[in-house]
Amino acid sequence: MENSQHTLECDLLVVGGGINGAGIARDAAGRGLSVILCEKDDLAAHTSSASTKLIHGGLRYLEHYEFNLVRKALIEREVLLRSAPHIMWPLRFVMPHDKGQRPGWMIRAGLFLYDRLARRELLPGSQGVDLRTHPAGAPLKPEFTRGFVYSDGWVDDARLVVLNAIDAAERGARVFTRTACESASREDRGQHWNARLRAAGGAAIHVKARSLVNAAGPWTAHFLQSAAQRPSAKSLRLIKGSHIVVRRLFDHPYAYIFQHPDSRIVFTIPYEQDFTLVGTTDIDYQGDAGKVAIDRQEIGYLCELANRYFRKSITPDDVVWSYSGVRPLVEDEAASASAVTRDYRFEFDTDGAPLLSVFGGKITTFRKLAEEAVDLLAARLPVPQVRNGAWTERACLPGGDLFGAVPSNRSVSEFGGFVQDMQRKYAWLPPSLVMRYARAYGTRIHALLEGRTRIADMGEELAPGLFAAEVIYLMQIEWATTAGDILWRRSKLGLHVPAGTEARLDVWMQASRAAA
Incomplete structure (x- = not known):
């Protein structure tokens, strides 16, 4: 390779600086692996900063019988809350009951299951409420008299990515932002990956890695085909999710979960003290994942749904900010975008130096995804210095050690x-x-x-x-x-x-x- 004297060597090269890539880099570095992470833009520049900013089990996934995913996410919910209480905290959600929805007893049964699929230590259970007297009822239209309250959590999604990257770096990982992986090929009779990275200023960085992780999010399939020149048995379904931010619509600390007559779910969340966050949309997306943006129809849809429930109406002119992201979900032949699984899948190519590609996932399960990914890689790597097994469940993220190094x-x-x-x-x-x-x-x-x-x-x-x-x-x-x-x-x-x-x-x- 050209300029081989400048070649960096590592056990693991991670491509992608979203939540999955940062989480994998952190986990691997904490086990004693030498790690390089590269991200073509800023950390969390795309999907991982464009979420609804929830740490949640995914109540609506119960409708699609994804009990394993929901249980896994519910377990992770409290693990994460303990690990970084500064950027995550419990949040109570109010679900007004509309006469066009499922019967109240059926919703209550679903919440009963949601409360009990995993052990809860931090979050209170669900309950029915009279919206005529509950504080969350005041901003709603008078026809909504009955509702349900349940618990989940809020997260600063972009900071979650950054904290994982900081922890990885402090454990020895090298993090290169605004540095794309242009090519990666197996060399040395397939025993190593030789990769060429390109920094924003044009400088080339050569990396010799014992293993490669493709955590490129919406670009996972593209990276396999273009940079690694490898075929893939899995395909991604790109789902566009957009959010709007308006001036504060209510003064209490509760969030809302609203159901549209088309069965899609929209959250309305207190945001940045003075604002309300409304989202998300779920629509199939075919364009450039790097140029995704909300359109007029999505803004109208979110305003319409908010106006269905709130006394105070909003219009597109009230939107002070909006953002959109593309969720790279595993194609599972679901008819609607909102029904596509949020679970993750790995494609593990061991025909020589390991190549692990990550498909799908949700922010709540990133830590478990990372742990499973590094478990797979560690078993295949002839690296004697791997000194630790899984460790992140009992570790704080940077700044989360309010009362000691062990989460509490x-x-x-x-x-x-x-x-x-x-x-x-x-x-x-x-x-x-x-x-x-x-x-x-x-x-x-x-x-x-x-x-x-x-x-x-x-x-x-x-x-x-x-x-x-x-x-x-x-x-x-x-x-x-x-x-x-x-x-x-x-x-x-x-x-x-x-x-x-x-x-x-x-x-x-x-x-x-x-x-x-």
Whole structure:
């Protein structure tokens, strides 16, 4: 290979910096494998930052008899909540009962099953409620008098990916963002993968890997065919999911799950203090996965469904932000997009150096997916230094170690106390800013604020609530290279800052890099 003196060697090359790729890199690095992760764009730039932001079992999957998937996701729900209580927390969902839906007793039976498919320690069970007196009933139209309440969880999906990548890096993995894998082929009589990566600036990076993971999400099949030149027995069904964000529609902490007459489900969730998130759509998608965007029909559909339930109507003009993503689901011949399985499948090519391709999956089960993937790879790798078995179930993600390195229920139930402690410790900062830092960084707030004792130590305020100290931290520690990385993935400050902030921040970041 050209420039072989610059070849990097590793046990595992992971292609794809979404939740599955980052999770696999983390798990493998924690077992003692040498790992390289490459992502052609930013971490979580596509599907993994375009979810409905839920850690959930998938109540609606019970309708399709996917009991194993739901049980697996329900188990993972509490594992994840304990591991990163700063970016995930319990959320209660209200399901108004519409006369056109299934009978109430049938819904109650489904919720009874949902409550009992897996052990619960953190989340309360379901119950019926009178919406004429329950706080969640006030914003709804008066015809909705009866409903059901159940538990699931909320997650900052993009930060979940970043935290996995940070943990992987701190355990020895090398993470290359904005670096595409152009080609990969088996060499040395099939015993290694030789891959050529291409950084955004044009530089080539050559990698010699004992194994290769294809976690390219919507591009999984394309990577197999183009870069690896391997056939695949599995196919993906690309499902477009879009969301809209509007000004806050209600003041209470509950979320809603609404069912459209076409049987599709839409969630309405409190979002970023001042907003409400409405989504998702489920439609088949045939276009470029890198250019997916919401269309007028989807916006109208989401507004229509919200207006079916809420007293306060919304129109497309009320939409302050929207986002879309393509979910790469395993093709299972389902008639409707919403019925396609959210479970994952592996394609394991062991005709020489292992090649593991990941098809499908959902954000709630990423940790289990990663664990199973590395189990498969570790059994095939002649690497004597693999010193650990499965470990992530009993490990905190970076910043989640509020009360020690082992995840605990206390970290979830007492997170409010942690925030208050941080507000006292850093009383020289506005309490609302400390709250945001605590939510974004957990115990890593101390690294962000190390050596700072007054507001002047934070550097220039580049936008309301965004100081130079945080931007530099995100650039140095979290691979942020553009303003979009910071305003829309490392945070959602893009919803709160004045127009023109993104362009000004990009200029500042470019100047900061030049001066470094």
